[in-house]
Amino acid sequence: MNDSDGALGLNINGDPGPLTLAEMDVVSATWLRAFLPMTDADGGSLVDQPPLRLVLAAAERGRGTVLSLKFPYTHRPVPVPGSEAFAREVQRVDALLPLVMDVVDILVVGNEPFLETREEDRDTGRLNAFYEALARHVIGYRDMRFGPACRTRLYMGALNHLDRPGGRSAATDRWMTFTRDTPALDGVDIHPHLSAPEDDRHYLDYILPRLRPDQTFLVTEFSLVQFWKRHLSDRLAARYADRHGIPRTTLVWEEIKSALDRPFPQRRWDEFLRSNPWFSQHEDYLRQQVETFRGTGRLAVATYAAVQGAANVKDFGADSVPWLLNSLFCPFTVQRADDGELGRNTTWTDAFRALQPG
Template identity: 60%
Template sequence: MRDTGGTAVGDQPQIKTLLAARERGYGTVLSLKFPYNERPLPAPGSSGMKTALARLDEVLPVVMGKTDILVIGNEPFLECRPADRGDRLNAFYEQLARHVIDHRDRRSATGTRLYMGALNHLDRPGGRTPATRRWLDFVRKTPAIAGVDIHPHLSAPGGARRYLEYVLPALRDDQTFLATEFSLVLLWKEHLGDPVSAKFAARYEEHRGQRVWQVIKAALDGPFTQQKWDRFLSMSPWFDRHRTYLRDQVEQFRGTGKLAVAAYGVSQDADMASGFGVDSTPWLLNSLFCPYTVLPGKEGLPGRNRAWTDGFRSAQQR
């Protein structure tokens, strides 16, 4: 939302792409991200709150009724200072939500469903607080809100169940949930300092003695062939034993009968590749397409992470 105030919202590339996709028949979801990590969250009635509402007023006329789902917030409990992750956070986002609801009602734009999002770290004891409970209470008690978004980035596949066990009982019968991000990225991160597998090092002598993060860095510095990238992942037990994760996770979400949308990361980007080291968060291992670590194929398509492609295709067919 801090991208407002300069270029007209409707002329921004991201918004133009989103609206064009919907015109071509795609379902669309837009999350409204309010980053306040470096300053206090505005209190209702403050000048900062007026600024936040003015930014909303730039965006809402462009997207309301023109996108299928609008998520009020992105990762609110991570995108503010730790000191603000209580009632101050709830008050801020509840006022934003009421403002969005009022705008939608005035425009009669009921074709855009509204969700509150997104909750993180619900698989950890410290991730469940009075503020997250108040968040879900507000969602349940507000008729115009269709549900809640979750972002289960996990260190173990079973962690998503803890999200569902916390969130689903709090929803009304007519409400659903989104999972606009999900992955095992925290599990991958735990293994960046591991020695590369002996099988991979035996086949590719140049990586003998290296750690996992160093092999990934080598792929970023000089992209691997598709075959070499496939072998690196398949010969890494901590990765290969979870190669059905994407399919399994979507099936778990769908099995609740309460899933509205699950979205998965399509492509590596520049931020994932920049300054990669042992302490990086390896988002690039989640991606379906791998233009930063894999050479393009003969047909011109980018390289890919073939651990995920079958599961992704089967999810579309379902």
């Protein structure tokens, strides 16, 4: 397995967009993470799915890799182990495992289970039973085919909203107990998308005492996106508005929409972001957050948003969740450079590069 001791990599979720391995080199990234909806196994060859294709290409070139298995059940009941519906999920997993086991470094059973299931399935233990049975199946496959020498480590993931009322429950307690009591699991994944930087403590204070001393944690998604969202209806900074001939009454989300309609030159996108005090006062967020994770001595890998996704820019408005402000590479809001390189959020790319070893 690649050295994962506190590594910081790129996260593409389920959509790499125009991102290639070349962009990994631009920011000196040695780790890549994606999720794969397991329903994609129904549509033909899994290796043709863009996120998996890029992860496998990264693994082939010696990069560290993390793949999360996503099971979407927001509009239908979570299958009961032993049922026909559960057997179908096992078939999907079995179609994937020969492609990734002993190839990727880390396999995460679940993407965001507490967001990707119906609330009634969380409260009854049905969610837990489903994921526990899947984890045991994956563990059994690994042990039978590869034994203890297998390079692929297994984690459960990921927990969300541990900083909110109701985010911790009997179901999340059971999730952590299963993780701790299963020797084959290396730990748990968390996704702290925060309303304030200090809210990360709610995640760490919850998971660390509930892990075995030999276990570690992943942070395959993290950001201040909920904090950014609170400022979408702020007015633009007067100096920025005057400089670009924009009415001072223009709101932040309207300027972002302008960039989406007609991407800005790199210099203007940089200027726009840094002209907003809610952004400029938190320019050090990425460094501080990663150092906090690393400071626990228990971080395996953290991965940060690589590229703006098409699904997150569609119909952008005042009530949108501004995921696009998290991304290192900005194909939707920034023009490509003359040499063809993707536009970027230079605040994050500079910080990301500085956090790489050496």
